[in-house]
Amino acid sequence: MKKLKKNYPLHVMLLPGVVFTLIYAYGPMAGLVMAFQEFEPLSGFFKSDFIGLDNFKYVFQLPDFNQVLWNTVLIAVCKMVLFLLVPLILALLLNEVTKSWFSRFVQSAIFLPFFLSWTVLGGIVIELFSLNGPVNALVSSFGLEPIMFMLDNSWFRTIIIGSDVWKGMGYNMIIMLAAITGINATLYEAAEVDGAGEWKQMIHITLPGIAPIVIVLSVLGLGGVLNAGFEQILIMYNPTVYEGSDIIDTFVYRLGIFSQQFGPAAAVGLFKSVISLALVSATYYAAYKYNNYRIF
Amino acid sequence: MRSRVSLSRKLFNVSNALFLTGVTLLGIVPFLHLLSISLSSNTAAMAGEVKLWPVGFSWDAYIYLGEKVEFFRSLWVSLERVVLGTIVNMLLVFLTAYPLAKSNEQFGSRTVYVWFFAVTMFFGGGLIPTYIVVVKTGLIDSIWALILPGALSVWNVILMLNFFRSIPKELEEAATIDGAGHWTILWKVFLPVSLPSIATIGLFTIVGHWNAWFDGILYLNSPDKYPLQTYLSTLIMSMNSMMTSVSVEQLKVLENLSEKTLRTAQIFMGALPIMLVYPFLQKYFVRGMTVGSVKE
Numbered sequence: 001m002k003k004l005k006k007n008y009p010l011h012v013m014l015l016p017g018v019v020f021t022l023i024y025a026y027g028p029m030a031g032l033v034m035a036f037q038e039f040e041p042l043s044g045f046f047k048s049d050f051i052g053l054d055n056f057k058y059v060f061q062l063p064d065f066n067q068v069l070w071n072t073v074l075i076a077v078c079k080m081v082l083f084l085l086v087p088l089i090l091a092l093l094l095n096e097v098t099k100s101w102f103s104r105f106v107q108s109a110i111f112l113p114f115f116l117s118w119t120v121l122g123g124i125v126i127e128l129f130s131l132n133g134p135v136n137a138l139v140s141s142f143g144l145e146p147i148m149f150m151l152d153n154s155w156f157r158t159i160i161i162g163s164d165v166w167k168g169m170g171y172n173m174i175i176m177l178a179a180i181t182g183i184n185a186t187l188y189e190a191a192e193v194d195g196a197g198e199w200k201q202m203i204h205i206t207l208p209g210i211a212p213i214v215i216v217l218s219v220l221g222l223g224g225v226l227n228a229g230f231e232q233i234l235i236m237y238n239p240t241v242y243e244g245s246d247i248i249d250t251f252v253y254r255l256g257i258f259s260q261q262f263g264p265a266a267a268v269g270l271f272k273s274v275i276s277l278a279l280v281s282a283t284y285y286a287a288y289k290y291n292n293y294r295i296f
Numbered sequence: 297m298r299s300r301v302s303l304s305r306k307l308f309n310v311s312n313a314l315f316l317t318g319v320t321l322l323g324i325v326p327f328l329h330l331l332s333i334s335l336s337s338n339t340a341a342m343a344g345e346v347k348l349w350p351v352g353f354s355w356d357a358y359i360y361l362g363e364k365v366e367f368f369r370s371l372w373v374s375l376e377r378v379v380l381g382t383i384v385n386m387l388l389v390f391l392t393a394y395p396l397a398k399s400n401e402q403f404g405s406r407t408v409y410v411w412f413f414a415v416t417m418f419f420g421g422g423l424i425p426t427y428i429v430v431v432k433t434g435l436i437d438s439i440w441a442l443i444l445p446g447a448l449s450v451w452n453v454i455l456m457l458n459f460f461r462s463i464p465k466e467l468e469e470a471a472t473i474d475g476a477g478h479w480t481i482l483w484k485v486f487l488p489v490s491l492p493s494i495a496t497i498g499l500f501t502i503v504g505h506w507n508a509w510f511d512g513i514l515y516l517n518s519p520d521k522y523p524l525q526t527y528l529s530t531l532i533m534s535m536n537s538m539m540t541s542v543s544v545e546q547l548k549v550l551e552n553l554s555e556k557t558l559r560t561a562q563i564f565m566g567a568l569p570i571m572l573v574y575p576f577l578q579k580y581f582v583r584g585m586t587v588g589s590v591k592e
Contacts, residue, residue: 009478010395010403017392017448018409021416024445027429028421034428044432090319093312106316108578109323115570115577117507119528123563124326126532127333132344134329150536166322174582198305231510235529238536249423256424257514269422277419 035267048263055267059255064246072247075161075228080221082165084214087172091210092202094173095180107177111170118167122235125163126150150236153244160236160245164229172217176210183209212290219287223280226272248272327567334358334561341556357561367562369520370527373439374506377523381443381505386498388448389456394482396453397460413450423514430515441515442508442523452497459493460486496580503577506569528566531559 030045035055037048059065090110097103113121129135129149136146149155187205196204230249237245248268256265328348333341337352345351361367392413400406420426426445435441463486471485487494512526519530570577 007403007405010398011405013391013395013478013482014409017388017453018412020388020444020447021413023433024426024429024447025416025420028425029419031421031425031428034425041428041431045428090316093316096308096312097316098309102313102316106320108574109320111578112323112327112571112574115503115507115574115581116567117509117525119507119509119525119532120563120567123528123532123559124330126535127560128326128329132342134344134347137344137347178582234510235532236536252423257427262424262428266422266424269424273419273422280418 032266032270032273034263035270037263039263039266041262051263055263056271059264059268064242064251067243068246068248068251071157071245072226072228072249075157075245075247076225078161079164079229080218080225082161083168083172083221084218086165086169087176088210088214090169090173091176091180092206094177095206096198107170107174110173113167114170116167118231118235121163121167122232125159126236129159150238151240153241156237156241157244160229160233163236164232167232175213175217179210179213180206215290216287219283219290222283223276225279226276327564327571330560330564330567334557334564336557338555338557341560354557357557360558361561361565364558364562366519366527367524367565370522370524373521374524377439377442378502378505380439382498382501384443384447385449385452385501386494389452389497390482390487392448392453393456393460394478394486397457413448413453417450427514436515437517437521439521442505442511445511449501452500455497456490456493459490463489492583496583499573499577499580503570503573524566528563531562535559 033045034048036050036052037045038051038054039045039048094103094106097106127133131146131148135149139145139147147155149159183206187209188201191201191205226248228247228249230247230253233245233247233250234253237250249272252265252268252272255261255268259265325348329346332348332350333346334357335350335353335355336346337354338356340346340351395403396406396410396413398406421429430436430441430445433444435444467485467489468481471481476484507525509523509525509529512522513529516522516526519527522530
């Protein structure tokens with residue numbers, strides 16, 4: 001009883017956070033019932049009619065749905081692989097730089113786009129790849145016809161993947177670089193005494209040394225396999241390239257907010273959330289088993 | 297360090313430096329290009345003559361920008377949002393992190409609360425149900441729609457509570473003996489010694505609010521309430537929807553119709569505050585990443 005009284009302020013402190021989480025995190029979770037309803041905004045969650053799995057049946061037979069699913073997985077997997085490979089290569093190369101001012105300067109330049117919004121970066125990318133933009137000037141200088149990058153499905157998808165890697169690669173690079181710096185220097189000295197060259201040192205010391213962090217990063221990345229980059233695609237795409245770049249999130253946005261088909265849109269959202277939850281739980285469990293990684 | 301430098305090592309060093317310089321340029325050149333366009337004459341910009349240096353130097357875009365009501369109105373909304381949002385977010389982070397930083401012996405209900413918050417990191421209602429909840433709580437078309445749904449960042453709470461836990465126990469014990477309760481300990485003991493973490497989390501929060509644009513599109517109906525990034529996103533998306541016309545000639549005409557230098561100047565202004573605080577951002581961010589990755 002005495003303890004309860006002493007801890008009373010702690011519960012009071014948690015109250016605002018609990019209230020906001022209840023309304024804006026658990027509220028929408030409960031609101032997922034609308035995936036099983038003929039949802040009418042005016043009737044709300046409680047008075048709309050339940051229609052079982054009709055919303056799911058409806059969206060799964062939409063002609064675009066398979067393409068959307070395929071785009072999502074394709075774009076997300078490409079991004080995931082590149083988000084490991086590119087930072088790894090950059091971190092290994094940066095580690096070989098002996099002038100620290102140069103290394104710091106390169107890191108700063110690579111990390112900068114990470115902090116900017118997709119409005120700014122999307123605006124820049126669209127300008128760079130526009131018909132009379134610098135990239136097409138380069139194309140013309142080789143005597144080729146200018147390319148409509150933003151209107152061609154496969155070019156556009158490549159640009160989506162490439163520009164996201166451009167924005168985000170600094171983050172993993174810095175984590176990996178920190179891991180490389182953390183490797184015990186005596187290991188390298190011992191290897192040198194044993195006559196191992198720099199290449200062998202990288203294969204046998206550096207790579208095994210950062211393997212745990214690379215595995216954790218890749219395992220955690222797997223959980224995001226259905227997140228292909230909503231804000232990026234929303235700001236950069238146009239109806240001509242829907243076929244190659246429409247992903248689950250943009251599809252849900254158009255279906256729900258533009259077409260006002262709330263039930264079916266929520267059904268797609270629920271489908272995505274459930275698969276993501278399964279993937280995230282499995283991967284966190286794997287990360288925990290492998291490397292004792294815990295978030296709490 | 298290494299006394300004998302072989303020829304192959306020299307060759308590697310040179311090509312490595314060249315390659316990394318190339319990557320560095322990839323990070324910097326797009327922004328230079330953006331700035332150059334905004335400082336060029338509109339004709340040169342539209343003809344695609346501008347590369348890395350202004351052609352037909354002119355301040356016109358910025359002078360015209362100074363008279364643009366939409367720009368300043370949205371800039372003001374952005375400032376409001378950043379100030380209000382950061383205050384709300386930080387208060388909730390302090391209030392939530394303090395009780396959760398206690399040990400399970402000290403605060404018996406801790407585990408329940410931790411699970412309550414942790415669940416929201418793995419599962420959410422998704423776009424459509426969240427939208428409906430925001431509608432039903434009457435926030436549509438109000439600046440609070442941009443602040444309250446994301447009022448509690450569980451990720452920031454984890455960063456903060458990890459820091460609170462690193463504060464020596466003796467400080468708290470001494471304060472308790474002097475008769476201080478939980479509120480006094482939080483405000484007078486914990487917060488003053490946590491200034492570096494507060495700066496780190498505060499900076500992330502400020503940047504997050506400054507960069508956010510999609511919630512404005514989703515929750516605000518009147519464009520005169522848009523924050524800057526949302527306003528910029530409408531410029532870019534309207535540009536995109538024009539691009540769907542098919543022929544190269546039409547596309548060129550459309551690209552020219554828009555006031556390119558003005559648009560570019562506005563995008564640059566959207567990025568400028570981030571670039572100005574970038575040195576701090578980078579420093580604190582790297583620190584924050586290491587704080588977040590320290591696990592017990």
